[in-house]
Amino acid sequence: MNSHRNPSEERLLAYAAGALSPPEAVVVAAHLALRPANEAWVRRLQTVGGKFLEEAVPAALSDDALAHALARIETDAGEVKLPAPLNDMPELPEPLRRYALGPWRWIGPGVRARDVHAPRDGACRVILLKIDPGRETPRHTHAGVELTCVLSGAYATETERFDVGDLEEADQEVLHQPRVVSDIPCLCVVALDGEIQLDGWLGRLMQPFVRL
Amino acid sequence: MHVEAASSTSSARVLARMSAEGPTSVAFAHDRLIEAVALRRDREAFAELFNYYAPRLKAWLIKSGATAAAAEDFAQDAMLTLWRKADLFDARKARAATWIFTIARNRRLDMLRRDARPLPTPEIDLIDSQTPQPDDILAASQDAERVRDALSRLKADQVEVLRLAFFMDSPHSEIAQRLDLPLGTVKSRIRNAMIKLRLILEASAGAPR
Numbered sequence: 001m002n003s004h005r006n007p008s009e010e011r012l013l014a015y016a017a018g019a020l021s022p023p024e025a026v027v028v029a030a031h032l033a034l035r036p037a038n039e040a041w042v043r044r045l046q047t048v049g050g051k052f053l054e055e056a057v058p059a060a061l062s063d064d065a066l067a068h069a070l071a072r073i074e075t076d077a078g079e080v081k082l083p084a085p086l087n088d089m090p091e092l093p094e095p096l097r098r099y100a101l102g103p104w105r106w107i108g109p110g111v112r113a114r115d116v117h118a119p120r121d122g123a124c125r126v127i128l129l130k131i132d133p134g135r136e137t138p139r140h141t142h143a144g145v146e147l148t149c150v151l152s153g154a155y156a157t158e159t160e161r162f163d164v165g166d167l168e169e170a171d172q173e174v175l176h177q178p179r180v181v182s183d184i185p186c187l188c189v190v191a192l193d194g195e196i197q198l199d200g201w202l203g204r205l206m207q208p209f210v211r212l
Numbered sequence: 213m214h215v216e217a218a219s220s221t222s223s224a225r226v227l228a229r230m231s232a233e234g235p236t237s238v239a240f241a242h243d244r245l246i247e248a249v250a251l252r253r254d255r256e257a258f259a260e261l262f263n264y265y266a267p268r269l270k271a272w273l274i275k276s277g278a279t280a281a282a283a284e285d286f287a288q289d290a291m292l293t294l295w296r297k298a299d300l301f302d303a304r305k306a307r308a309a310t311w312i313f314t315i316a317r318n319r320r321l322d323m324l325r326r327d328a329r330p331l332p333t334p335e336i337d338l339i340d341s342q343t344p345q346p347d348d349i350l351a352a353s354q355d356a357e358r359v360r361d362a363l364s365r366l367k368a369d370q371v372e373v374l375r376l377a378f379f380m381d382s383p384h385s386e387i388a389q390r391l392d393l394p395l396g397t398v399k400s401r402i403r404n405a406m407i408k409l410r411l412i413l414e415a416s417a418g419a420p421r
Contacts, residue, residue, distance in 0.1 A: 058267030
């Protein structure tokens with residue numbers, strides 16, 4: 001397993017346990033929809049979670065806990081939240097289809113982004129990024145962790161190539177200038193923490209105008 | 213309070229008998245109880261499930277750092293979700309404990325949302341969205357068996373870090389604190405445990421990735 005293109009074991013474990021921040025969980029969910037082998041592994045990890053739940057030493061409930069639960073189900077209308085309507089991008093993997101999407105915004109030549117209205121976690125949020133063939137995003141470093149999953153097309157960094165379903169974990173230390181190497185635009189879903197710091201004179205010039 | 217042994221309902225008798233036959237039978241009995249909730253809105257069956265799982269769900273949340281009151285609310289909410297979604301349960305896809313674990317996991321993810329804006333967001337739910345395959349009936353129960361077997365083959369300290377990783381919010385630093393170990397040791401222990409777990413489970417599944 002290539003640790004750069006698949007989530008780390010720790011991240012899959014945290015996802016299975018529900019301990020990832022919601023924006024990261026959204027990106028990992030998209031990755032799993034595109035990588036059945038990893039999805040099967042996460043389901044197996046959830047079997048481990050179920051096993052640990054069975055083995056947990058029970059904590060005493062308050063005396064009226066069961067009565068309270070039974071009263072709640074008596075008065076419960078049984079309403080399950082209606083699923084949110086599908087968004088306007090049928091090409092997205094299923095876990096992303098029911099999030100509302102913001103308008104496409106121009107970020108730079110051949111680079112557009114739109115917000116995915118998934119739950120935020122502080123400054124961390126989810127965006128879709130679409131970059132035209134041959135284009136690069138401005139060279140940048142990150143204030144926080146960036147988790148990227150390729151949904152179509154492919155990009156390459158200085159050292160690696162990322163294809164559909166691949167997941168990249170970048171942090172502050174990574175100076176990042178992905179270039180699209182597919183002949184179709186590259187669409188990615190990204191969990192972004194903090195503002196991107198654009199590098200170089202063009203970056204510094206653009207920084208005040210570009211809010212990713 | 214652990215009342216399942218004191219209960220004299222018919223489903224409790226089923227459970228007691230199955231319990232005598234071993235842990236796998238208990239899991240199967242729980243599957244039947246969830247199906248009874250789905251088919252007949254069976255309140256006795258719900259009470260049995262509540263008595264078994266609510267104290268364990270509460271224990272989970274307390275371990276992750278919640279107050280006793282918040283942990284009990286969590287257990288209540290998770291069990292109400294079970295009541296509402298029981299008809300989505302499919303024993304071919306996941307055994308009872310796994311399914312209840314995922315319900316609770318999704319609720320936990322909801323709680324971790326620090327964003328107060330109510331958004332019509334779907335739950336991330338691998339198991340319910342999965343279409344059952346013909347060999348899933350075997351797969352779900354075999355998976356539970358294999359997991360039990362695999363865990364018994366890990367070292368005790370590896371099982372311990374995995375268990376803590378499942379039940380704590382920001383696993384690594386909290387586990388390091390609790391076990392009084394350096395962070396690096398905890399990270400490598402979790403990684404090694406995961407690698408070994410994967411090796412055992414994938415060898416026993418006989419399925420190359």
